[in-house]
Amino acid sequence: MSRYWSPVVGALSPYVPGEQPKLLDLVKLNTNENPYGPSPKAIEAIRAATDDTLRLYPDPGSDRLREAIAAQAGHGITAAHVFVGNGSDEVLAHVFVALLKHEGRKLLFPDISYSFYPVYCGLFGIEHDTVPLTDDFRVEPQDYLPAGGQAAGGIIFPNPNAPTGRAMPLADVERIVAGNPQCVVVIDEAYVDFGAESAVSLVARHDNLLVVQTLSKSRSLAGLRVGHAIGHPALIEGLERVKDSFNSYPIDRLASAGAIAALEDQAYFEQTCRAIVATRDRLTADLQALGFEVLPSAANFVFARHPAHDGAALAAALRERAIIVRHFRRARIDQFLRITVGTDDECARLITGLKAIFSS
Numbered sequence: 001m002s003r004y005w006s007p008v009v010g011a012l013s014p015y016v017p018g019e020q021p022k023l024l025d026l027v028k029l030n031t032n033e034n035p036y037g038p039s040p041k042a043i044e045a046i047r048a049a050t051d052d053t054l055r056l057y058p059d060p061g062s063d064r065l066r067e068a069i070a071a072q073a074g075h076g077i078t079a080a081h082v083f084v085g086n087g088s089d090e091v092l093a094h095v096f097v098a099l100l101k102h103e104g105r106k107l108l109f110p111d112i113s114y115s116f117y118p119v120y121c122g123l124f125g126i127e128h129d130t131v132p133l134t135d136d137f138r139v140e141p142q143d144y145l146p147a148g149g150q151a152a153g154g155i156i157f158p159n160p161n162a163p164t165g166r167a168m169p170l171a172d173v174e175r176i177v178a179g180n181p182q183c184v185v186v187i188d189e190a191y192v193d194f195g196a197e198s199a200v201s202l203v204a205r206h207d208n209l210l211v212v213q214t215l216s217k218s219r220s221l222a223g224l225r226v227g228h229a230i231g232h233p234a235l236i237e238g239l240e241r242v243k244d245s246f247n248s249y250p251i252d253r254l255a256s257a258g259a260i261a262a263l264e265d266q267a268y269f270e271q272t273c274r275a276i277v278a279t280r281d282r283l284t285a286d287l288q289a290l291g292f293e294v295l296p297s298a299a300n301f302v303f304a305r306h307p308a309h310d311g312a313a314l315a316a317a318l319r320e321r322a323i324i325v326r327h328f329r330r331a332r333i334d335q336f337l338r339i340t341v342g343t344d345d346e347c348a349r350l351i352t353g354l355k356a357i358f359s360s
């Protein structure tokens with residue numbers, strides 16, 4: 001506390017990111033990073049861009065990067081449909097200000113979802129309501145259709161959802177988008193490449209749909225900080241106005257070079273996603289064999305609880321064995337562990353650790 005703080009600062013409840021321990025040789029399965037490195041071509045491109053041109057500002061419009069994203073997206077998407085930012089967290093921050101803040105109309109998102117959403121509402125003074133997931137932890141499309149009353153000020157949810165990993169079929173996503181023409185529906189697709197259907201194919205048909213994606217997870221570039229949004233050019237223009245009122249150069253020269261090269265290396269991308277999905281299926285079966293209930297995951301993590309072992313206690317016991325998973329002290333999910341899909345070896349070490357805990 002300081003008397004010099006602006007009044008809003010004391011009232012914030014900031015997002016708490018998963019731990020980034022300084023120790024090495026941990027089995028780090030707590031922040032959904034990709035266990036495989038980025039494309040070697042991305043590393044090479046960053047090296048090649050590391051030269052005297054760093055004295056110059058980058059392109060404020062990130063034109064080449066937006067073109068690479070559009071080319072990769074297909075479905076008639078052009079650079080005018082693409083907005084980029086310093087990680088999708090920054091993209092989301094601009095989305096909340098530019099598109100989701102409407103006096104007297106509340107933003108809707110699930111009660112169990114990405115915990116940054118309520119943080120942005122607090123920072124930007126956005127009224128919101130949370131909509132409970134079903135008992136089996138699904139986002140129920142019907143719950144997001146206006147029932148005659150006041151239209152929502154906006155709707156946002158991840159697909160697949162975090163931290164549950166459950167995906168919504170594309171037809172249900174479209175029902176929500178089509179049923180809410182008076183507000184923007186934002187689909188946060190941070191994990192879509194691990195097994196869900198992207199809503200990018202719907203952008204041409206719906207001018208109130210915005211799809212947010214990131215290179216942090218499936219492209220293994222969490223350290224580079226590049227995310228983007230895809231939607232109707234009028235939505236993108238709104239985002240640009242906010243961005244240019246905040247920071248004109250969110251994508252630095254090295255990030256741009258690395259991101260473009262990563263997007264162009266489709267073979268590496270597909271190979272590493274396939275490996276993670278195969279490991280996820282084995283990890284799920286191994287956890288089930290130990291008695292865990294595992295929610296069906298379309299992401300690079302699984303959400304699991306054990307009927308006989310407390311979630312917080314299990315996370316602490318794993319930590320003593322240098323294995324870090326994520327546990328949320330929150331109603332409805334405090335018995336669950338969110339476990340990132342690592343390499344086969346890391347997942348085997350997790351299972352060995354759990355067996356040791358259960359037999360001690």
Ligand SMILES: *Cc1c(COP(=O)(O)O)cnc(C)c1O
Pocket residue numbers: 086087088089090114158162188190213214215216222225226227
């Ligand atoms: C990881 C994540 C993000 C943010 O990713 P960036 O690294 O900021 O691009 C956004 N939404 C969800 C649901 C996430 O899990």
